[in-house]
Amino acid sequence: MKWQVFNLNQIMTSLESGSRPRGGAILDSEGIPSIGGEHIGNDGKVRFNNLKFIPKDYYQTLNKGQIIINDILIVKDGATTGKTAFVSNDFPFNEAAVNEHVFIVRLNSKVINPKYGFYWLFSSQGQLQILSDFRGSAQGGITRNFVSQVKIPLPPISEQYRIVEILDQADALRKMRSDADTKAERILPALFIKIFGDPLTWTDVNTEPLGSLVNIQSGGTPSKKNPDYWDGDIPWVSPKDMKQDVIVDSIDHISQKAIEETNIRYVEPGAILIVVRGMILAHTIPLAIAATRITINQDMKALYPNCSAIDSIYLHAALKASSRRILSQVGTAGHGTRKFDTDELLKLPILIPSQEQLRKFQLAVTDCRASLAGISNTKEKLDKLFNTLxxxxxxxxxxxxxxxxxxxxxxxxxxxxxxxxxxxxxxDYQQLSML
Known part of the structure; x- marks a missing residue:
C-alpha cells in the first residue's frame, strides 16, 4: 500500500498572518490576546506569559489572523523561525489573533486531520522543509512560498487518527514530565529564599551591586563564510542551549582557528552565563553555569565572581531568585527583539552572605542537584521516545x-x-512506498 504525498498548499484552506494597530499592541490586560513568536514553545504548545493585547474594536475589523481551534501556528521570522504550535481544544481564549510575525495554517479537515498535519510540520522532517524557504540574515524568515515546498505524506483519514492517538499518548507523558520539571525548577529558588530571604526585601545594608562582585565578558560569532571556523569541537553556546542550569556542551561548535583569528575568547568553567538579547527575554531570563571551557555568542554575557564573599553556585542562585527584578529591566531593540541594558544589570543588588550561610547553601544545592539529575534523565528518555515515534x-x-x-x-x-x-x-501527487 502506498501513501499519497501532497504539497501543503494542496491540502490547506487558508494561510494568514496577523497585524497590530499602528504603534503596536497595547500592554495592559484589556482587549484581545495577540500571539507572537515568543509565545510558540519548543514543545508545540502556545505559551501565555507576558501577553500583549489589541483593542477589541481593532480585532473586530480584522479579516485575517484570527485564531480558531485546530489552527497551526508557525513563526515566520526571527531567531525562532519555523517553530510550530497547535491550537487545541483547551486554548483558553474565545477570541485571539496572531501578530505579523506568525503564520496561521488552516487545513482541509475533509482530507487531513489537523493534528496529524501539525505533528508532521512539528517533526524534524517537517521543520527542515519549512526552513528550506528561509531567506535573509539571522533575523530573516520564511515567505508564503513555503507552503508549496512542504510535502506531507497523507495516509487514509482513519490511519491519520490512529497515528494522532498514539502520538497524543506519548505527548501526554512528556507533558506530565514537563509539569514535574516546572515544579522541580522551583526547588532551588525556594531553597535560596528560605536561607537568604526574598531579593525584593534585601536592603542596602548587606548588599553590593553586582558590578562590584563580578568581571563581565562578552561573546561573538565567527564568520559563517569561513567553514574552517565551524569545523571544530569547541562548544559555542547560544540562547538555544540555555535550557539547563549547568552547561557541558552545545549544539554548535567552533574551531581553534576561530579562537586564534577572531575576537572570540574562551569562557572558563564556573562562569555564570546569561542571555541578554532575544525574544525569550519576554518571559524568562536564561541563566546557567559553565561546567567546562566554552565560547558564547553575542547575545550572551559571562559573569565571573571576583571576590571570596560569593561563589558561582551562590551567584547563579541569587540571579535566578532575582529574575523578576531583572525581567523588569528588559526593553525592546530593533526588529522587536528583547534586550536589557548590561549597565542596569550590574546595578542589581546582591546580598553578601555569611560564610556559614554560604556553606549551608552549597551542601543543600549538591544534594538537590543529585536528585534533579535523575529527573533530567527521565525527560531525555521521554523526548527520545516521542521523537522516535x-x-x-x-x-x-x-x-x-x-x-x-x-x-x-x-x-x-x-x-x-x-x-x-x-x-x-x-x-499532481507523488506516492510514498510503505514497508
Missing part, C-alpha cells in the same frame, strides 16, 4: 500492523481522498 509515524512503521488489519476500508478512504482533492488521475 514521530519518525516511525511518517515512515509508516508505527501503524503497519493496524493498517494490515484494516486494509479494505483504508483503500476506500484513499479513493475518497483523491476525489475530494480532484487529483485522482491528473498526476
Amino acid at each position: 514521530l519518525e516511525r509515524a511518517f515512515s509508516g512503521e508505527l501503524t503497519a500492523k493496524w493498517r494490515e488489519a484494516h486494509i479494505k476500508e483504508l483503500l476506500a478512504e484513499m479513493e475518497a481522498q483523491a476525489k475530494a482533492l480532484n487529483l485522482r488521475n491528473n498526476g
